[in-house]
Amino acid sequence: MNELDFYDKVGKTNGWNFSQLQVITEGIEWDFYEEVTKRCRRSDILLDVGTGGGENVLKIASSLLFLVGIDLSGEMIGTAQSNLKNSNVSNVRFSEMSAAHLQFPDGFFDVVSSCHAPFVSAEIARVLKKGGTFLTQQVSEEDKVNIKTAFGRGQSFGELDGMLKEKYIKELKEAGFTKVQSFAYRATEYYQRPEDLIFLLKHTPIIPDFGQCEKDLDILNDFIQCNITEKGIRTNCDRFLIIANK
Numbered sequence: 001m002n003e004l005d006f007y008d009k010v011g012k013t014n015g016w017n018f019s020q021l022q023v024i025t026e027g028i029e030w031d032f033y034e035e036v037t038k039r040c041r042r043s044d045i046l047l048d049v050g051t052g053g054g055e056n057v058l059k060i061a062s063s064l065l066f067l068v069g070i071d072l073s074g075e076m077i078g079t080a081q082s083n084l085k086n087s088n089v090s091n092v093r094f095s096e097m098s099a100a101h102l103q104f105p106d107g108f109f110d111v112v113s114s115c116h117a118p119f120v121s122a123e124i125a126r127v128l129k130k131g132g133t134f135l136t137q138q139v140s141e142e143d144k145v146n147i148k149t150a151f152g153r154g155q156s157f158g159e160l161d162g163m164l165k166e167k168y169i170k171e172l173k174e175a176g177f178t179k180v181q182s183f184a185y186r187a188t189e190y191y192q193r194p195e196d197l198i199f200l201l202k203h204t205p206i207i208p209d210f211g212q213c214e215k216d217l218d219i220l221n222d223f224i225q226c227n228i229t230e231k232g233i234r235t236n237c238d239r240f241l242i243i244a245n246k
Contacts, residue, residue: 021199022191023192026190027185028187028237029183029187032113032115033056033059033115035135035241036060037063039111040063040111041064042064042065045066045110046068047068047069047112048068048115049117050071050072050114050115050118050119051069051070052071052079053080054079054080054081054094055083058084058092065091066091066092067093068094068104070095070099071096077094099117099123100120107128109127111132112135113134113135113136114134115136116137125246128246129246130246133243135243135244136241136242137239138165138168139155139156140161140184140238141159141161141164141238143156143237144235144237145238151207151219154207155204155205155206162184164240165182172244179244180244180245181242182243186238188237189234189235190229191233192232194220201220
């Protein structure tokens with residue numbers, strides 16, 4: 001199952017409400033959408049690639065003139081449209097669209113963001129104005145490494161840490177971005193209940209097809225017993241941030 005199929009299937013089956021997830025995180029060095037708004041003016045137009053349910057775009061809408069959120073998943077965009085309808089926000093639009101073929105004029109956006117979603121550097125450069133800024137946060141290869149080790153499989157499992165970051169930096173420079181900066185952190189997460197961890201694994205592609213393998217729940221139970229602490233069930237959260245100027 002590819003990533004798009006995964007998100008569409010999970011969206012239909014489980015929904016996307018993470019608000020009840022009980023997790024404590026220590027060591028986060030930035031909030032991605034705070035970093036985005038720091039680089040925005042009230043007169044700017046922003047494109048958010050891989051917007052998901054649109055919650056983050058709706059939260060920062062007052063910081064910009066206009067915002068567009070796109071996602072390849074129809075289920076995600078359906079959720080975003082519903083969230084928009086239930087909000088008091090009037091300067092946001094959502095559209096189902098591929099990041100590889102952005103249906104916007106050249107130089108249309110002042111800022112482009114992409115959080116935990118694939119993007120095509122050449123397309124980002126095309127739709128971004130001269131002097132504009134692109135920001136992306138992505139999941140590092142070593143994220144949730146103790147969980148993936150326990151299962152013997154997982155997203156980017158066994159891949160060299162830092163390769164995805166270097167790939168994106170190279171592509172952005174080749175696309176014409178003149179200043180490309182990168183940052184990274186490893187935080188610690190403590191999931192408060194087993195059901196919180198199960199929710200995470202069912203709603204993300206960390207462990208492919210979690211729950212469909214006969215031994216998955218036994219492996220998870222063993223993992224919990226080995227990683228339970230006074231603060232909760234321990235794992236790691238690895239992220240990297242790239243900020244590129246055109």
